[in-house]
C-alpha cells in the first residue's frame with residue numbers, strides 16, 4: 061500500500077469563511093461575483109498542489125445572513141463558476157455542490173458529465189441533502205423534507221446518476237424506482253473519470269451510510285479531535301459492508317488556519333478579524349437566528365449566553381475587562397473547555413501578563429468548527445497530529461479572509477508539510493481521481509457483454 | 512437598401528442538420544475554445560450553444576456548463592445557452608442564466624426551448640403533455656426568472672468595510688410568486704445580472720412559438736426555408752409583440768441560414784425546412800442574403816453550417832469578407848454587453864422604488 065498523504069481542498073466562500081472576513085483590509089469585498097479574482101485564487105491553490113477547490117452552495121438567500129454569513133447570501137451558481145474555474149486551471153479538482161432534493165437526476169448527470177469533459181477529468185459532486193429549510197419555498201414545496209425522506213430520495217438519485225454515466229445506446233438505463241423513472245441513455249459520453257468524484261457532507265446516521273457507500277471524499281464538520289476521531293472511525297467501519305476498503309474514502313474535516321510568520325502576528329490577525337464581529341447586548345441568552353455555518357440555529361453573541369454555557373453568571377461585565385480567575389475556578393466542564401480553547405487560540409490566560417477578556421469568551425463561545433492560530437510550525441503540527449491520530453486524511457481549508465489567508469497557508473504551511481514528507485510536491489496525474497489515488501470505475505451496468 | 516446585419520452562430524453538433532468533421536470533437540475543450548475565439552475574430556455577435564435533452568445520441572456537453580467554460584476564454588462575443596423549460600426548476604435555470612451573465616460581464620443569453628421542440632419526458636418520469644402545457648410552463652418560468660433577476664436591486668450591495676453593512680436589505684425583494692405550476696418565494700441568491708435582464712432568445716417555427724417570442728424574447732430566430740415563410744413568421748412575431756404592448760424595435764429578428772459553399776452545381780438539396788439553405792459560391796450566397804434581407808427586414812442571421820468546423824471556416828474565409836466589402840456586417844462598435852451590441856436598452860428594475868417624494872412635491 062502506498063504511503064498515506066494529506067489531501068487539501070479550499071472551501072471557497074469568496075469573501076472569506078470568517079463572518080467578517082470581507083472587512084479585513086486586504087480582502088476583496090465584492091469577490092463573490094468577480095470571476096477573474098476567483099480564478100486567481102484557484103490558481104494559487106493549484107500552484108500549491110491542492111486536491112480540489114470546493115464550491116459550497118445554498119438554494120435560498122436571506123438578508124439576515126449579512127452579519128453571520130455574508131459570503132453565503134449570494135454567489136455564482138456553482139456549475140457556472142466551476143466551469144469558468146476549470147477554464148483557467150489544468151489539474152485541480154472542481155467540486156460543485158448540488159442538492160438532489162431540488163434537482164433532477166437526468167439534468168444533474170448531464171451537468172457533471174459535461175463538467176468532467178470540459179475539465180478533462182476534474183469534476184466532483186458534493187452531494188448534500190440541504191441545510192436550508194427555506195429553500196423549499198423556492199421550489200414549489202410546502203416544507204423541508206425530513207431526514208428519512210431526503211436520504212431515501214438521495215439514495216435512489218445517486219444510483220440513477222451513476223447508471224446514467226454508465227449508460228449507452230446498447231444499455232440505456234430504463235430505471236423505474238420508487239421516486240424516479242428515467243429511460244436514458246444519457247446523451248453525453250461517459251465522463252473521463254468514469255464517475256466524477258463524489259463528496260458528501262452530513263452528520264446523521266443516514267448521511268454516514270450514504271457516505272460509506274457512495275462517497276470518495278467526506279467533508280466533516282467536527283470541531284475537536286476527539287469527536288473527529290470518533291466520526292472517522294465510525295464512517296470507515298461502515299465501508300466494509302459495501303465492499304469498500306476504508307482507504308477508498310478520504311475524510312476531510314474543515315479547518316480554519318490563521319497563520320503568519322510569527323505566533324504573535326497570527327494572534328494579532330485573529331484578534332483583528334474578531335474585532336469586526338458585532339456583539340449583542342446582554343439579556344437574551346436563547347438561540348439566535350443563524351450564526352456560524354449552514355443555517356443552523358446559532359448562539360447569542362453576548363455574555364448572557366456565555367453565562368448559561370459555563371455555569372457562572374458573567375452577564376453585565378465590561379467586555380474589555382480581564383476575566384476574574386474566580387470565573388474559571390467556578391466554571392463547569394464546558395466552561396473549562398471554553399477557557400482552554402480561548403487560551404489555545406489567543407495565548408491569553410486568566411493569569412500572567414496577557415489576560416483573556418470577557419469579549420474573548422463571547423467570541424470563543426460563538427465560534428464553530430476547528431480553528432488553529434499560529435506560525436507555520438504550529439499549524440503544521442496541528443495538521444499532522446489530526447492526520448497521525450486518524451481524525452483526518454486531510455482538510456478542507458477554510459480561508460477566513462481572502463486572498464491573504466490563502467497566500468499565508470500556501471506560502472508558509474504547505475512547504476513545511478512538504479518538508480515533513482506529508483504532502484505532495486507535485487501532482488502525479490491530471491484527474492481528480494488521480495490525486496485521490498482512485499482508479500477509474502468500470503461501468504456498473506452489465507454492458508461488458510456488448511463489448 | 513437593407514441595413515447591415517449581426518451574425519450569430521448556431522452550435523448544435525449532431526442534431527438537426529449539423530454534423531462535424533472527424534477532426535472536430537465537441538467534447539474537447541481546446542476545440543471548443545478555438546471555435547469560440549475564431550467566431551469572435553470573424554465578428555460574430557454571439558455563439559448560440561444549443562442543447563437537447565431528448566435526443567438519445569451522445570453529442571456535446573450541456574449548454575450552460577459549456578458557455579460558462581468559454582466565458583473567460585472569450586472577450587466580446589455573446590454566449591447564449593439553451594435550456595428547456597419543460598424539464599428544469601425555475602430557480603435553478605434563473606441562477607444559471609444570471610451567473611453566466613456575471614462571468615461573461617454581460618454577454619449572456621438564454622435560448623428558451625420547450626418540450627414541444629425537444630420532447631424528453633421519458634428521461635424525467637413525465638408523461639407527454641400537450642404543446643399548450645409546455646408553453647404555459649415556459650411562460651411561468653420566464654415570468655419567475657424576470658422577477659428573480661430583479662430581486663436584488665443594482666445597488667443592493669453596500670459592502671462598507673467601516674460600518675460592516677454588507678447589503679441594504681430594503682433593496683432585496685422576495686417575489687412571492689404563486690402560479691399554476693410553480694410557487695417561488697425568492698429572492699434569488701445572485702446579484703442582479705450586469706445586463707439587468709439576461710437576453711432571452713426563442714426559436715420561431717410556427718404560430719405558437721412566434722406568439723411566445725413576440726411576447727417575451729429579445730431575439731427571435733426565424734426558421735423557415737423561403738423568404739415568404741420567413742416574412743410570415745416575422746409578421747406573427749411583430750403582431751404578438753404589439754399585442755403585448757412591446758415595441759417592434761425591442762425584438763431582434765434573426766433568420767437561420769444554412770450556407771453550403773461550393774461551386775454552383777454542387778449545392779446539396781435541403782432536407783429540412785426549419786432554415787434557409789443558401790448554396791453556391793460565396794458571391795452567390797451573399798447575393799441570396801441580400802435578396803432575403805431586401806425581402807424581409809431582419810436584424811441578423813443565425814449561421815448554421817452543416818459541418819463543423821469546415822462549414823464555418825469556409826464561411827469565415829469566403830462569405831464574411833464579401834459581407835464586409837458590401838458593408839452588410841455590423842461590428843461590435845465598442846459595445847461591452849450583448850444587450851448593448853444588439854442596441855437594446857437595459858431594463859429598469861421592477862422593484863426599484865421611485866425616489867421618495869416630499870409631501871410638497873407630491874401634493
Ligand SMILES: Cc1cc2nc3c(=O)[nH]c(=O)nc-3n(C[C@H](O)[C@H](O)[C@H](O)COP(=O)(O)O)c2cc1C
Pocket residue numbers: 115116117118119157159187188189190191192207261262263264265266267279280281314354
Ligand atoms: C461539513 C458540512 C458541510 C455542508 N455543506 C453544505 C452545503 O454547502 N450546502 C448545503 O445545502 N448543505 C450542506 N451541508 C448540510 C447537509 O446537506 C445536511 O443537510 C445537513 O448536515 C443535515 O443533514 P444530516 O442530518 O444528515 O447531517 C453540510 C454539512 C456538513 C456537516
